[in-house]
Amino acid sequence: MLRPHMRIFYLSWMSAITGFFGWYAIPPLMPVIKTQLGLTDGEVLNSDIASTASTIFSRIASGPLLDRFGPQAVQSAVLWLGAIPIFCAAFVNSATTLLAVRFIVGLVGCVFVTSQYWTTITFARNVAGAANAITGGLGLSGIGFAFLLLPFVFEAITSSGHVSEDLGWRITIALPAVLMIVMGVVIRFVVDSCPTGDFQELMAKKRQAEQAANGGSVQEQKLQHPSLLESFKIVLSDPNVLIMIAHYAACFGTELQLNNMGALYFNKEFTQKGCTDSVFCSVLSKTSAATVASSFGLMNLFARAVGGLTSDAVNRRLGMRGRQYTQFTLLCILGALVMALSRSYSLGLCISLYVLVAIAAQASGGSTYGIVPYLNEHHTGTVNGLVGAGGNMGGALFGVIFRITGSYHTGLFYMSIFIFCCALLTPLLRLPHLHHHGNVAANITDQSQHGPSTNTALKPFLEDESSEHTESPTLHHRAP
Numbered sequence: 001m002l003r004p005h006m007r008i009f010y011l012s013w014m015s016a017i018t019g020f021f022g023w024y025a026i027p028p029l030m031p032v033i034k035t036q037l038g039l040t041d042g043e044v045l046n047s048d049i050a051s052t053a054s055t056i057f058s059r060i061a062s063g064p065l066l067d068r069f070g071p072q073a074v075q076s077a078v079l080w081l082g083a084i085p086i087f088c089a090a091f092v093n094s095a096t097t098l099l100a101v102r103f104i105v106g107l108v109g110c111v112f113v114t115s116q117y118w119t120t121i122t123f124a125r126n127v128a129g130a131a132n133a134i135t136g137g138l139g140l141s142g143i144g145f146a147f148l149l150l151p152f153v154f155e156a157i158t159s160s161g162h163v164s165e166d167l168g169w170r171i172t173i174a175l176p177a178v179l180m181i182v183m184g185v186v187i188r189f190v191v192d193s194c195p196t197g198d199f200q201e202l203m204a205k206k207r208q209a210e211q212a213a214n215g216g217s218v219q220e221q222k223l224q225h226p227s228l229l230e231s232f233k234i235v236l237s238d239p240n241v242l243i244m245i246a247h248y249a250a251c252f253g254t255e256l257q258l259n260n261m262g263a264l265y266f267n268k269e270f271t272q273k274g275c276t277d278s279v280f281c282s283v284l285s286k287t288s289a290a291t292v293a294s295s296f297g298l299m300n301l302f303a304r305a306v307g308g309l310t311s312d313a314v315n316r317r318l319g320m321r322g323r324q325y326t327q328f329t330l331l332c333i334l335g336a337l338v339m340a341l342s343r344s345y346s347l348g349l350c351i352s353l354y355v356l357v358a359i360a361a362q363a364s365g366g367s368t369y370g371i372v373p374y375l376n377e378h379h380t381g382t383v384n385g386l387v388g389a390g391g392n393m394g395g396a397l398f399g400v401i402f403r404i405t406g407s408y409h410t411g412l413f414y415m416s417i418f419i420f421c422c423a424l425l426t427p428l429l430r431l432p433h434l435h436h437h438g439n440v441a442a443n444i445t446d447q448s449q450h451g452p453s454t455n456t457a458l459k460p461f462l463e464d465e466s467s468e469h470t471e472s473p474t475l476h477h478r479a480p
Contacts, residue, residue, distance in 0.1 A: 016139025133308020144297025253394020
């Protein structure tokens, strides 16, 4: 892999895959865990909510940490520290300990914010939709691989009969922690934190460019270095950021909830007619149900990229209005598909709609992160963290709705209404500065790192997106 750009590109999503694989090590095995620990449906939903809610805090906190220490240091630390509670998950023995462990494991979910930040500072903004969507989509596919692989690992461990199911799921859950430790070592020592090599040097150059652009007055310099609370206040006072938080709550929240419930939904909801045995009545076995559920996460291999690429393509024709049209359309499609799923009872139809919902939700996420890099370049980490946390807020909200309604179909119906409401916020987006000449400091930073392309595989990313933007369409490059 050519250094620095291609190595950053590949290892940013590889590290995210590993993190999501560990974060979602438990849901694929939940049918087994539920039986072995004697859990109720409510206790399972409580643990799902805890796992989703804790990520809100880690994603918000990760933003300022990224702005200060850089993505390489933050990502390796998250993987190393996150491996500890995943190991501990192998020793849970009650609903309470499961809830506590899943809450801590959920903190690993901030790996997504780090990978998106890494991509944002590596690639030019006019290809942000494609670059962020591809790395984000590949990273999130770790959820699908968890559902696809871990049930088969469990079966391989227990099939001989020498290992009980109770011990088998505990061994299986501990395996992703090993992968996280290894990946943490890899990204800490074999990849650069940014294209220029030194993250602090990059930030210093960017500050110098900003000061040169505004004349370097003392008052303006202070505004460029706000405290942590001031940074959050500045970002959250922007209505555009709040709208994007709501949008990501709708699309990624849907993704989280359907991933969490997928294996149990297909195992429990569809039973053989006339059968009364709660264990053997399911049309799909626990492993088969988890395999079907894996399709949701695996759609990330292409669906998120489709959303980002579409956003970039329409933007080249219509400017930022094109990104808004794409966002609105994808969210409406998602809402319609979720509503259709809420009114479907046939296994074949539900599987088909489940996959289509996955594609729409992930494409919407890719479209969302085609807009995010434009919101506030001075607080990139904070914006990425808050929007990412919005997705988990949506997931937690949906978890509570499903917990209250006690019905998959009713919960899905209310989910679709929420998605439609968020879609209606799209016309309220106001990004006037994007229709002029962009930010001077950003252009100076881009141009200072300009150089020849490092890899022809990224040529599609290097096309200029619109005459409305003056920023360089090339990648950021290490200074010679």
